[in-house]
Amino acid sequence: GAGVSQSPSNKVTEKGKDVELRCDPISGHTALYWYRQSLGQGLEFLIYFQGNSAPDKSGLPSDRFSAERTGGSVSTLTIQRTQQEDSAVYLCATAGTAINEQFFGPGTRLTVL
Amino acid sequence: AQSVTQLGSHVSVSEGALVLLRCNYSSSVPPYLFWYVQYPNQGLQLLLKYTTGATLVKGINGFEAEFKKSETSFHLTKPSAHMSDAAEYFCAVRLSGAGSYQLTFGKGTKLSVIP
Numbered sequence: 712g713a714g715v716s717q718s719p720s721n722k723v724t725e726k727g728k729d730v731e732l733r734c735d736p737i738s739g740h741t742a743l744y745w746y747r748q749s750l751g752q753g754l755e756f757l758i759y760f761q762g763n764s765a766p767d768k769s770g771l772p773s774d775r776f777s778a779e780r781t782g783g784s785v786s787t788l789t790i791q792r793t794q795q796e797d798s799a800v801y802l803c804a805t806a807g808t809a810i811n812e813q814f815f816g817p818g819t820r821l822t823v824l
Numbered sequence: 825a826q827s828v829t830q831l832g833s834h835v836s837v838s839e840g841a842l843v844l845l846r847c848n849y850s851s852s853v854p855p856y857l858f859w860y861v862q863y864p865n866q867g868l869q870l871l872l873k874y875t876t877g878a879t880l881v882k883g884i885n886g887f888e889a890e891f892k893k894s895e896t897s898f899h900l901t902k903p904s905a906h907m908s909d910a911a912e913y914f915c916a917v918r919l920s921g922a923g924s925y926q927l928t929f930g931k932g933t934k935l936s937v938i939p
Contacts, residue, residue, distance in 0.1 A: 715867070744926060754914065754929035770926065802867060806925075813927065815860075815867035 713737075715816035717803050723822045724793055732788045732819045734803030742806040744813060745778055745788050749799035757801075760786065793823045826851040826917045830930035838938050843887075843902040845933050847915030850896060857898040858916040858927065859889055868914065874898065885909070910937045 716735045724730050736743055745757040756770040760780040771777070775793075780786040790797055800820050804813040831846040849855060856875045860868040872883025879891040885908075889900045898915060912934045916927040 742925070746927075746929075753931040754916075754927075756926040756928070759926055767926070804868075812870055812873065815869070817865070817867045 715803055715805050715814055717816040717819050721820045725824050727792055729791045732801050734786045736805035740805035740807055743786050744804045746802045747799045795823050798823045826928050828915050828917050828928055828930035830915050830933050832933055834934045836936040837905045840904050843905045845900040845913050847898045848896055849917045851917055853919055856918045859900050860914045862912045905937045907937050
């Protein structure tokens with residue numbers, strides 16, 4: 712596609728359930744980032760993938776959060792045992808290389824009841 | 825480590841008036857600086873960026889920003905506000921050296937344009 716796409720656009724879940732959020736990058740983009748946008752914390756970096764290198768997980772807030780990127784393309788962010796404080800918009804961004812401009816997807820709005 | 829401070833979570837201007845959104849940063853190495861705009865229920869769109877070279881950078885929609893190293897600032901301006909400029913604006917910094925190049929964002933400034 713022409714831009715970064717994310718699915719679902721909205722997700723409502725119950726506390727304690729697991730959720731998976733998907734990011735489809737711009738074709739050919741090797742760098743992929745996940746950010747979280749919440750009312751209290753603003754925009755925070757979560758995790759970064761670059762090609763076949765080990766991901767930079769330094770922004771993940773707890774071990775309930777994990778992400779993978781299969782075949783250097785689609786990425787999935789998984790949150791296990793969701794908590795209410797996980798409610799936020801999760802944004803994916805991709806870039807042609809690590810130093811290039813990051814293009815953002817529309818985000819997934821997660822609501823944990 | 826780097827950080828970004830945006831002064832004013834909300835700014836209101838009249839249509840046709842000057843827009844000035846303030847951004848100050850701290851960084852241990854020369855930074856790359858960015859301004860993004862976010863319209864309701866949409867992702868972030870890059871307005872402009874400073875990497876090296878000319879310190880006055882021009883972006884889309886008539887916006888520009890000037891990198892002032894001595895003031896550690898990267899304020900965003902537009903001479904004449906349009907109604908369509910109403911959105912949230914984020915200043916961001918990224919290290920220019922090796923690393924994962926993640927962006928560190930300010931808290932954002934919501935711009936309202938009064939007709």
